[in-house]
Amino acid sequence: MILVTGATGKIGSRLTKHLIDSGERVRVVSRSEEKLEGFKKLDAEPVIGNLLERDSCLRAFEGCDRAFLLVQGDPTSGRHYEEEIQVGKNYAEALKAADIKHAVFISSLGADKGTGSALIDSKIQIEADLKNAGVPVTVTRPGNFLENMYNFLETVSSAGFFTYPMPGNIKIPHVSVDDIAEIAFKVLKRGPNGWEIIEMPGIEYSFFDIAMEISENLNRMIKYMRVSDEQFREVYSGFGISDKFCDDYLAMFKFFERANFKYNPQSIPPEFNYSPKTLEEFVPELVRSIK
Numbered sequence: 001m002i003l004v005t006g007a008t009g010k011i012g013s014r015l016t017k018h019l020i021d022s023g024e025r026v027r028v029v030s031r032s033e034e035k036l037e038g039f040k041k042l043d044a045e046p047v048i049g050n051l052l053e054r055d056s057c058l059r060a061f062e063g064c065d066r067a068f069l070l071v072q073g074d075p076t077s078g079r080h081y082e083e084e085i086q087v088g089k090n091y092a093e094a095l096k097a098a099d100i101k102h103a104v105f106i107s108s109l110g111a112d113k114g115t116g117s118a119l120i121d122s123k124i125q126i127e128a129d130l131k132n133a134g135v136p137v138t139v140t141r142p143g144n145f146l147e148n149m150y151n152f153l154e155t156v157s158s159a160g161f162f163t164y165p166m167p168g169n170i171k172i173p174h175v176s177v178d179d180i181a182e183i184a185f186k187v188l189k190r191g192p193n194g195w196e197i198i199e200m201p202g203i204e205y206s207f208f209d210i211a212m213e214i215s216e217n218l219n220r221m222i223k224y225m226r227v228s229d230e231q232f233r234e235v236y237s238g239f240g241i242s243d244k245f246c247d248d249y250l251a252m253f254k255f256f257e258r259a260n261f262k263y264n265p266q267s268i269p270p271e272f273n274y275s276p277k278t279l280e281e282f283v284p285e286l287v288r289s290i291k
């Protein structure tokens, strides 16, 4: 039985489908009974649980031999860093208690160094805690998700601008959640390989590149506009996002600005036959939600 955490989210929902289609028995965990409803017809075993709570986390792992792990602190609580660290510690304990034979953990690009953003730096501590558990874990470190763009579409449709709080010419690695789920699936099917790290940055694109691709797909000019940190905060806090989360989001963009990414395209073992989704493949899907 494979435990899938984050099953109601972007990566976990895709992974769950792959696993079930391939004949695996899957347990999905969520805090919400309602969100778990859809999994019943998929033939997954739904478990209501809060992974922040130690006992609930231990129960979710009981009887499983493999696990897919991710952590997502609450962006509204102001305590997302502490929450992620706690969930990581709960995972480390549960891996041992349930005698898990192989786990996959979604970390982040940048988790090999301090970045100044708790959104990434939490993963450094969690990787260390999981490693100390002494259980075989494959860590994948994805780049910026292409799908994050869905959160930045409002100004595209209302004003013809694509906006981010970053200079338009800096290239940062972008990866699709489809690819992350597919690699996690292949890694779980392959089996354990000790403590293993797979960098999964994706392809480097600038925000100018992205605005141009959106323009071509919409057949109208969409300009890239860098918004100030203050404008970004104003919009995000309007959605209930905490000041601390905004600070960390902005610190992550500052890290991207100075990171000077240089990733080895061979970092994903050839056995996985990985061909990252391109911007040209992704944007037609994206613009369908604004047309």
Ligand SMILES: NC(=O)c1ccc[n+]([C@@H]2O[C@H](COP(=O)([O-])OP(=O)(O)OC[C@H]3O[C@@H](n4cnc5c(N)ncnc54)[C@H](OP(=O)(O)O)[C@@H]3O)[C@@H](O)[C@H]2O)c1
Pocket (backbone or CB within 6 Å): 005, 006, 007, 008, 009, 010, 011, 012, 029, 030, 031, 032, 035, 049, 050, 051, 052, 070, 071, 072, 073, 106, 107, 108, 109, 119, 142, 143, 144, 145, 148
């Ligand atoms: N966005 C990026 O560009 C990027 C880049 C690199 C790495 N990452 C990492 O990717 C991960 C996010 O993956 P995603 O986008 O697939 O997730 P997502 O769509 O944001 O979904 C989050 C999932 O976490 C679950 N969750 C949160 N707190 C929980 C708790 N206390 N107990 C049980 N479940 C809980 C939610 O379940 P319920 O709400 O149903 O309980 C939901 O299924 C994060 O670790 C993030 O740091 C993101």
